[in-house]
Amino acid sequence: MTSAPVVSPAADATARARWRALTLTDPISRLVRNAAHAGIDDEAFDLRQLALAAVDLVVGSMGFAREATLDEVADDLTRLALRMRPELAHQARDVAQVVLKGLLNEAHEHRRFTYWFADLSGDQVVREPYSFRLLSLREAEYGPVLTASDQAITLFLHGLDVDIEDADRALAHVLQRQLDDRRFDAAARTAAQAERTSVGIAATLAELLDATRRDVGSHDWLVDVPDRLSAARRHVEERIAEDDRFLEHVQGGLDTETGADVRATSGRIVDLLRRVRQVHLDLEKRLVGAREVFLAAQVRQRLARRRRLRMLAVGEDVLLPTLGLPREQALEVGTAFADRALGVTVPRLVRFDDLLDQLWAPPRQRETVEPLAEDEGLDEIEEPDVQRYPPEVVAAAGEVLAVARADAAGAPLSALLDRCPDDEVAELVILTTLWAFAPDPAADSEEPDDSVELAAGLEAVDRDGAAGVLDHRLARGRDLVLRPLPAERAVTDEDERVMVGG
Amino acid sequence: MGSSSVAADLTEVRAAAELLGFGLQRRSRPVEGGDYRALLDRYRSELRFRDVVDTMAEGLGLEVLGTPRSGLVLAPEPGGPFATRLTDFRAMDQAERLVFGLVLIGIAAYAYPQDVDFDDPETKLVDLVKVDEFLRSAIDTLRAQEGGEGTPEERARAAAEVYADMPQLITTQTGRRGRGCTLKAIEDALGWLVDQGAAREATSLGPDVYQLTDRFRLLVADSAGGAALDALRALRSGGPGAAA
Numbered sequence: 001m002t003s004a005p006v007v008s009p010a011a012d013a014t015a016r017a018r019w020r021a022l023t024l025t026d027p028i029s030r031l032v033r034n035a036a037h038a039g040i041d042d043e044a045f046d047l048r049q050l051a052l053a054a055v056d057l058v059v060g061s062m063g064f065a066r067e068a069t070l071d072e073v074a075d076d077l078t079r080l081a082l083r084m085r086p087e088l089a090h091q092a093r094d095v096a097q098v099v100l101k102g103l104l105n106e107a108h109e110h111r112r113f114t115y116w117f118a119d120l121s122g123d124q125v126v127r128e129p130y131s132f133r134l135l136s137l138r139e140a141e142y143g144p145v146l147t148a149s150d151q152a153i154t155l156f157l158h159g160l161d162v163d164i165e166d167a168d169r170a171l172a173h174v175l176q177r178q179l180d181d182r183r184f185d186a187a188a189r190t191a192a193q194a195e196r197t198s199v200g201i202a203a204t205l206a207e208l209l210d211a212t213r214r215d216v217g218s219h220d221w222l223v224d225v226p227d228r229l230s231a232a233r234r235h236v237e238e239r240i241a242e243d244d245r246f247l248e249h250v251q252g253g254l255d256t257e258t259g260a261d262v263r264a265t266s267g268r269i270v271d272l273l274r275r276v277r278q279v280h281l282d283l284e285k286r287l288v289g290a291r292e293v294f295l296a297a298q299v300r301q302r303l304a305r306r307r308r309l310r311m312l313a314v315g316e317d318v319l320l321p322t323l324g325l326p327r328e329q330a331l332e333v334g335t336a337f338a339d340r341a342l343g344v345t346v347p348r349l350v351r352f353d354d355l356l357d358q359l360w361a362p363p364r365q366r367e368t369v370e371p372l373a374e375d376e377g378l379d380e381i382e383e384p385d386v387q388r389y390p391p392e393v394v395a396a397a398g399e400v401l402a403v404a405r406a407d408a409a410g411a412p413l414s415a416l417l418d419r420c421p422d423d424e425v426a427e428l429v430i431l432t433t434l435w436a437f438a439p440d441p442a443a444d445s446e447e448p449d450d451s452v453e454l455a456a457g458l459e460a461v462d463r464d465g466a467a468g469v470l471d472h473r474l475a476r477g478r479d480l481v482l483r484p485l486p487a488e489r490a491v492t493d494e495d496e497r498v499m500v501g502g
Numbered sequence: 503m504g505s506s507s508v509a510a511d512l513t514e515v516r517a518a519a520e521l522l523g524f525g526l527q528r529r530s531r532p533v534e535g536g537d538y539r540a541l542l543d544r545y546r547s548e549l550r551f552r553d554v555v556d557t558m559a560e561g562l563g564l565e566v567l568g569t570p571r572s573g574l575v576l577a578p579e580p581g582g583p584f585a586t587r588l589t590d591f592r593a594m595d596q597a598e599r600l601v602f603g604l605v606l607i608g609i610a611a612y613a614y615p616q617d618v619d620f621d622d623p624e625t626k627l628v629d630l631v632k633v634d635e636f637l638r639s640a641i642d643t644l645r646a647q648e649g650g651e652g653t654p655e656e657r658a659r660a661a662a663e664v665y666a667d668m669p670q671l672i673t674t675q676t677g678r679r680g681r682g683c684t685l686k687a688i689e690d691a692l693g694w695l696v697d698q699g700a701a702r703e704a705t706s707l708g709p710d711v712y713q714l715t716d717r718f719r720l721l722v723a724d725s726a727g728g729a730a731l732d733a734l735r736a737l738r739s740g741g742p743g744a745a746a
Contacts, residue, residue: 136624141532349586358587359606360600363596
């Protein structure tokens, strides 16, 4: 400490700390200045108050199981802005955005706010950086949530002697501190806020339960409802314990207080806290009931016989009524039906590098690819296809069928089968006869079966059982006569075939 | 204990499968009190269970990249049943694919310029226009990439050329962004990330603001990086790495 004091030793001792406290408020001034560029008039909207409210809202939720989401805070700020200038309703959301963006340091790409302190204590001036955040965004299981930094909590609760590290208990500390500080008006407001929250939960819950009684399928019982119930239970359990503690605290103060004003305010808080407590107790009762509704609904669901499609006439019971529905409802039915009908679907996931490799894959060069495909084709022929008949079976069947070809009158299938050396040949002869009886034009283009080639130039006719009855291990029924296709009808004609068949 | 092979209890296997099932469903969230949360906590705290889950994932062609608050983040083995294939995308021509890849790299570099960013749970916000500005400022860096035909560097150069040639904005008659402009390309890429659960629209902060989720952070952190990604990250951080 060779250099002279900046102001005085006592002042210097706390200068850095006081400078930091001062700096912490600067981002808010800055966002007010920046708002002017965005066309938002600071005189129309109290941006500072909105900024404070934002921190307030965020800190207020940090003690709870569910922290404030970005959207919730934005909505709340929009409502506040709207209250400030109802006639400028169109600007309210922009105002909320400007405030939130300012607190998140959007101007500097959401980095920390950084300020430089000129440390004059040494021989040389040392510029010392001071970086902090006010609000930051994090991903929680229910979406993006805002959290306030320790510095923001300090800023917001400036003057309150609370442990800023323990953010979880922030709200409880605030109320406790308000009571300790004898800031009864503020405490009353905090208590009123708690009451509103509880009433809100009670109303939502009542609605949920009513809807459930009407229609079990109306809510997602698997995930959504149990979550909401457990969140509500947690909230209520926490509150009931705290209500009692605060009541005791205020009541205790009331007994020793002598000032008339304070006694009146304290009385109001006691009334308020009693009402809150009653809401909480009612809510708790309802939650106990909710479990029963939930369980009963589950049992009902489990016992109810699942309707399967085969129990319905798809056309009359499903398709026609669906066609008659309004678009949205029909979509619901259609989606549910398609989801079940399509079976298992595999979700697709990505890996960054693989994705880029795919996207940036050099274009394929055709001339090298095609010869390869040909090679594969050659390989295939060398190895007999298990789906096809072995060549010797095809040859044997060809020999048997030659008998039918030789005579214009043809030969009955039963006679041909008698000539077959084994079942495999017989099977191919039967298939060929069937093909000759009723060719399937679609199969032509698919995998050509040997029977297709063997049937060339042949037709099979059923002469109303005139050919007798076929009784073979592999086929039974009216015998068919297989004969050469007359030359003029070699070009197959559907009509004629029908004529012959009929 | 002592034996090198670990026999898994069937109930444990079932629980592991349930956890993977939750991880595969993008909509499920490990909220307090739910089964998913309980399983996730078990994965985080029980080494043995973790092994069962990891082994099962491996068998399915998956890898657990991390377990942020939002849930299990899984990545597929290439060619596995869960891997995304190009056919899962809308039909894209060569130029569109190049730009799509470039935009993804651009978003990653813009949001996570430094390695510490990969471990920072702070959610990054990206603004469509700013990503475009960043990519345009990076064109020269990308053009300077050296590499022969078919290398990633060459692809990066090609992508940069296509990108530089595209106008920033084309509007359709209905006033929306039309195909063929870079803003639309970025919007599409971010939209795709949203579908993947890797981003979310931050509508409360403005129309073109997106927040990147932990999933995206872990996906990029898992990447081995490429010349283009490294160059863009160096450019973005503006630090000494820019020269390297």
